Amino acid sequence: MSERHVHEELSAWLDGELAAARSAEVEAHLESCAECAAALDALENVDHALGTLPLPDVEATRWDRLQERIAAERDAVATAPAPSRARGAAPRRRRPERWLAASAAAAALLALYLAFGRDPGSTPTPPPIARDESPVVPTPEAPAPKPPVEVAREPAPPPEASDVEGSEPSLPEPRLVPPVPDPRPATDATSLARAESAPSSAPAEPSDEELALAIELETVRDLEVIANLELLEAWLSLEEERSG
Amino acid sequence: MEAVEARARHPDEDVQLMLAFAAGDESAFETLFERWSRPLLRYLERLVTDAASAEELLQESFLRVYRARERYRPDARFSTWLYRIATNLAWNELRRPRRRDPHDSTDAPEAPELGSALPAVDEVVDARRLSESVDAALRKLPERQRSALWLASVEGLSYAEVAEALDTSEKAVKALVHRARTALAAKLPRVGETQPPVPEASS
Numbered sequence: 001m002s003e004r005h006v007h008e009e010l011s012a013w014l015d016g017e018l019a020a021a022r023s024a025e026v027e028a029h030l031e032s033c034a035e036c037a038a039a040l041d042a043l044e045n046v047d048h049a050l051g052t053l054p055l056p057d058v059e060a061t062r063w064d065r066l067q068e069r070i071a072a073e074r075d076a077v078a079t080a081p082a083p084s085r086a087r088g089a090a091p092r093r094r095r096p097e098r099w100l101a102a103s104a105a106a107a108a109l110l111a112l113y114l115a116f117g118r119d120p121g122s123t124p125t126p127p128p129i130a131r132d133e134s135p136v137v138p139t140p141e142a143p144a145p146k147p148p149v150e151v152a153r154e155p156a157p158p159p160e161a162s163d164v165e166g167s168e169p170s171l172p173e174p175r176l177v178p179p180v181p182d183p184r185p186a187t188d189a190t191s192l193a194r195a196e197s198a199p200s201s202a203p204a205e206p207s208d209e210e211l212a213l214a215i216e217l218e219t220v221r222d223l224e225v226i227a228n229l230e231l232l233e234a235w236l237s238l239e240e241e242r243s244g
Numbered sequence: 245m246e247a248v249e250a251r252a253r254h255p256d257e258d259v260q261l262m263l264a265f266a267a268g269d270e271s272a273f274e275t276l277f278e279r280w281s282r283p284l285l286r287y288l289e290r291l292v293t294d295a296a297s298a299e300e301l302l303q304e305s306f307l308r309v310y311r312a313r314e315r316y317r318p319d320a321r322f323s324t325w326l327y328r329i330a331t332n333l334a335w336n337e338l339r340r341p342r343r344r345d346p347h348d349s350t351d352a353p354e355a356p357e358l359g360s361a362l363p364a365v366d367e368v369v370d371a372r373r374l375s376e377s378v379d380a381a382l383r384k385l386p387e388r389q390r391s392a393l394w395l396a397s398v399e400g401l402s403y404a405e406v407a408e409a410l411d412t413s414e415k416a417v418k419a420l421v422h423r424a425r426t427a428l429a430a431k432l433p434r435v436g437e438t439q440p441p442v443p444e445a446s447s
Contacts, residue, residue: 007426008422010422011418011421011422011425011426012403012418012421012422014425015396015397015402015403015421017402017403017418039429042429042430042432043425043426043429045429045432046378046393046397046425046428046429046432047397047425048374049374049375049377049378049428049432050378050382050393050394050397050398051398052371052372052374052375052378053286053290053375053378053379053398054286054375055282055283055286056282056285056286056289058282062277062281062299062302062303063274063277063278063281065303066277066303066306066307066310069303069307070307070310073307073310073311
């Protein structure tokens, strides 16, 4: 056994990831094989070189900037519901809309679960959360948005299967979608963009449901903890509490 | 495995801090930031092409931690979770359509602050040149290899933890790390007799 070269195992051996028996075999082989020993030296050299890359400098401003962003987000969450309630020319029946939002959230979470949890190799398209919520946004006098002069409209980036197989789907980065008036129905990305940008500058403030959902999904998408459906249940029970 | 455990960084403390933060102790969050922001930034600097993007992704990563605090569950090391968030953000960033020529490879070093040319091989390779060499060579690796090698070699995550951070299997991590390390080994200038490699991971 010790006469076979062990190149393939050397990296795992360096990382302490071989089972004890296999590790002993590799070590025995290294004793007698100059070629593998040289290969090991070269691999250790890589780790040594990586270890020379210095830590970045400490910058106090990093923490301050983070605090500013957190404060801004707190404000957004705290103030967002108020304007959406205060506006609305005609009195609206809120209950069914909430239900609608809740079911949209359920559908979105389910779609995420199916896409991520079951088949990590696929590249799912973003779930259509915002479509059912369009009646929530009041549209007083048909805006008829004038397309701005030569605004380079960012095309919805396709979930391109990059060279990396089985990786994360390339979801569009919400913050970078320009809040231009768009005749198309609001998509996932645009509603998230509205939720994340400052409420004052947004064309239409998101409702509290939209905002909560957007924040929820933003995090969920990254962490993929959706596999546990507790989140969905918690969300729905919160909805019940609110409406009940 | 012993080596990995030995290199682990305050695993329990981080989890305790995160739980304290989830329970409302904001100073625990600051401690976590102080502890992890520089290693995380160093990792992000290897993934994206310029320092400003790396700083931005660092902010974004901790913002996600902040948002998710109440849902945090200590079923993984804090660092694994943090690196998972950061890796997802960085990979999304790399895939974002750019204003640049589409023929431009995403992995090509663009910004002078971080990308550096591979220096000529000299007889004497000092630490600085070695750093530059490995940094440049690392940037040419596919992103998954780059992340896997960094997390296993520099951050000391076990393959199981790397698999979790990169959302893949341990088997895939083993292959990724092996390919990455072998590719870098071929590109790095050899260290002379006066500078033997430091076998920090071997027992």
